[in-house]
Amino acid sequence: MINRRKFIKGAFYTTGAMLAASQVKGAALLSSGSNFPLVISTWAPNVKANAAAWELLSGGRRAVDAVERGVMVPEADPDDTSVGYGGLPDRDGRVTLDSCIMDEFGNCGAVMCLEHIMHPISVARMVMEKTPHVILVADGALQFALANGFKKENLLTASSKKIWEEWLVKANYNPMDTLKYMKGVGSPGSKDNHDTIGMLAIDKSGNISGACTTSGMAFKMHGRVGDSPVIGAGLYVDNEVGAATATGVGEEVIRICGSHTVVEAMRYGKSPQEACQIAVERMANLRKGKLEDKQIGFIAVNKAGEIGAFALRDGFTYTYKLGDGVDVVKSSPFLLK
Numbered sequence: 001m002i003n004r005r006k007f008i009k010g011a012f013y014t015t016g017a018m019l020a021a022s023q024v025k026g027a028a029l030l031s032s033g034s035n036f037p038l039v040i041s042t043w044a045p046n047v048k049a050n051a052a053a054w055e056l057l058s059g060g061r062r063a064v065d066a067v068e069r070g071v072m073v074p075e076a077d078p079d080d081t082s083v084g085y086g087g088l089p090d091r092d093g094r095v096t097l098d099s100c101i102m103d104e105f106g107n108c109g110a111v112m113c114l115e116h117i118m119h120p121i122s123v124a125r126m127v128m129e130k131t132p133h134v135i136l137v138a139d140g141a142l143q144f145a146l147a148n149g150f151k152k153e154n155l156l157t158a159s160s161k162k163i164w165e166e167w168l169v170k171a172n173y174n175p176m177d178t179l180k181y182m183k184g185v186g187s188p189g190s191k192d193n194h195d196t197i198g199m200l201a202i203d204k205s206g207n208i209s210g211a212c213t214t215s216g217m218a219f220k221m222h223g224r225v226g227d228s229p230v231i232g233a234g235l236y237v238d239n240e241v242g243a244a245t246a247t248g249v250g251e252e253v254i255r256i257c258g259s260h261t262v263v264e265a266m267r268y269g270k271s272p273q274e275a276c277q278i279a280v281e282r283m284a285n286l287r288k289g290k291l292e293d294k295q296i297g298f299i300a301v302n303k304a305g306e307i308g309a310f311a312l313r314d315g316f317t318y319t320y321k322l323g324d325g326v327d328v329v330k331s332s333p334f335l336l337k
Helices: 004-021 046-058 062-073 120-130 136-145 158-170 175-185 250-255 258-267 272-284
Strands: 038-042 097-102 108-114 135-137 195-201 209-212 237-239 244-250 295-302 307-313 317-321 327-331 333-335
Touching: 038 046, 038 062, 038 120, 038 295, 046 062, 046 195, 046 317, 046 327, 062 097, 062 120, 062 195, 062 209, 097 120, 097 237, 108 136, 120 135, 120 136, 120 209, 135 136, 195 244, 195 295, 209 237, 209 244, 237 258, 244 250, 244 258, 244 272, 250 258, 250 272, 258 272, 258 295, 272 295, 272 307, 272 333
Parallel strands: 108 135, 307 333
Antiparallel strands: 038 195, 038 317, 097 108, 097 209, 195 209, 237 244, 244 295, 295 307, 317 327
């Protein structure tokens, strides 16, 4: 009988051999081993989010404190239409937010389809720390937030409302037409039409945590939830191995439990970049012919402090700070033209 662990390990190595034969577009990503602390997040504009996280990390705070503080920056930014306040609404004109957080002990919390609360990441952390549960959704999540002192607010800004009203004129009330319309502002998951900040950090003690927060796909069906708040899909942390987070079209990431797939590949010896590429190639093989105009990207960090990223298509960027505290912005390698 074949040992299951050996079988799984062999499967990852086989995939790695396939990667070596594939053509990778874009500059290779690097690693930096011992320069703790570090923080890495999806998308170049999140340099500011990294700065907020870095302030805590450099002062010796836990990684989980840093990632919460970091992603709160875009959550509160009315000009960021993909996260929190100012996020583009669903097709009914309602801003619904999804978020999750995971610490070095395997503790995790998430909220889904949460309305009226500017910082869903902090509600997710409170779910993690103050309840026996992992996920609260919709009205239950709102009730929990209000009971714990969060302020109820209108998150739909005038500019996002205007974009939604223009969409109403052009779009049929059909979820598939949403994707067609959004091509006008960038392919789903692209730099102009993405829906997430994912952030990973390692603190001075070498412990890893992550956070992921979003307002979801613009003009989605009310109640739709993507990968971002799903532990194992949008985010996964194993303090003995590393962590990963995803961005892009969440339905595709969920199909392969994307972030967990990346971490498991690192568990069996793959570098963060190789692990991200394994996940993207697995998705591409699974969804042949069904990923037109879609984008998916992963970032990852391992226990040694090596970092990596990989995307389905060109255009995915990420930003990080290592021990020297210098802001670095990179374009991810990618699979398809």
